[in-house]
Amino acid sequence: MPKLVVEHISKSFEYKKILNDLSFYVEKNEIVSIVGPSGVGKSTLFNIIAGLLVPSQGEVYLDGKSILNKPGNVSYMLQKDLLLPYKTIEQNVALPLLLKGCHQKQALIRANELLKEFGFEAVNKSYPDELSGGMRQRIALLRTYLFSDNLILLDEPFSALDTFTKAEIQSWYLKVHRSLGLTTLFITHDIDEAIKLSNRVYVLKGSQVNSLASVEIKSDFKRIDKFLLSREFLNYKKEIIASLNK
Template sequence: MSKASLQFENVSFSYENGHEEKEILNTLSFDVQNGEFVSIIGPSGSGKSTIFKLITGLNQPANGEIFINETNYSNRLGKVGYMPQQDLLMPWRTIIENAALPLEIQGMKKREAYDKVRELLVEFGLNGVEHKYPSELSGGMKQRISFLRTVLSGSNVLLLDEPFSSLDAITRLSMQEWLLTQWQKLKLSILFITHDVDEALFLSDRIFVFTESPVRKFVEVNVPLERPREIRDIHTPAVIEVKEQLIEQLRMGSTQ
């Protein structure tokens, strides 16, 4: 039986808004299993990014428990890998220096860190760019480096917050295909935020649809696709039916 890489158990969270509190999550529970790819979709302000902040330890729940690989850490900082919308590569550091940053933070010596990065650059199809600067790379290449840096956090749990939203359509599709290849090779557990229904269907095992505020529960959709899969597979009748259901759920949520 598969174990959970990530669990929320009755988690509640509120932001202070002046003299009032705005409740974002109310006794929310869910899990992500080992090696599973789960996407969250929902309107802006529905609590998606709040969940990431809670998982990374930037925020703490008012109530409930968060488990990473079945452990409830008092300090979750550094326990998961996080990839934001923007690549956040440091423009004054070369690619190898950027990619090695999480290893240096962990205390690894520079030479050892650079050797490890070089090995992965080859695996990630990025060999030959280690001495370039971010400004010399395309958007897709920079996101590959950002993903590599996230992997080097050492965690099997990765949080990806709309990482391809700024890319053009062709590059975005290429990156989606590349991400699936890396995910399957590395056997990672991924929680992925997106506003793109097609992207969620193509990438995910399950999709969580956030429509209510505060979030107490959500609609959970199993993607009816086997793996490996190709982008054309999302145009099959079964997936089109699920897509229509997802869009209807989002429309209902936006009118509440």
């Protein structure tokens, strides 16, 4: 059984249809990306999966159970890191555990264990404005993981970063994903990013199309730099662009 199953999801706002009978799945431990132009309903779809928005029709299953209109079952990170400026890094990372009712001491211990595991113990007492944008995004991703490790929804979290920082954090996230055994559904406008990060890429073109084109990405993440310069990478990009233009 797939980790996430989205079945026949449609959504309209007043008289405008945003999503039309969409179905897709995400297997456990996959990174799956959804690419498409602005305004085709990618964020609307994420809000439905996160339980923040009710679809006009359809169903969403996580581990075989409906999570429709049930917030709190998945983690959701937007473009901005949303770290609280008046709390230290360890306090920010511990926040999800506190919201779940964990005792403050235990929450801080777990937060610091996670920070140490990924090499951030030196900044645990720092405040967000003392860190670079790339570092803040890394911390925010670790905090997102502590909200729920069932499924991570990432809505263009790297879009505000410069090219070099983005490349570094993409490679870092691939390592985190493998290390923690995550399952990730990712929204991006960046086709290169989708190919680099994903096991599969879905192409969403708008409400007039009721199916998602799917492109399976086969690459060796241990040799990611070589893959980015390969003919295979270019062929994947051509296939995705062709799907968008159909």
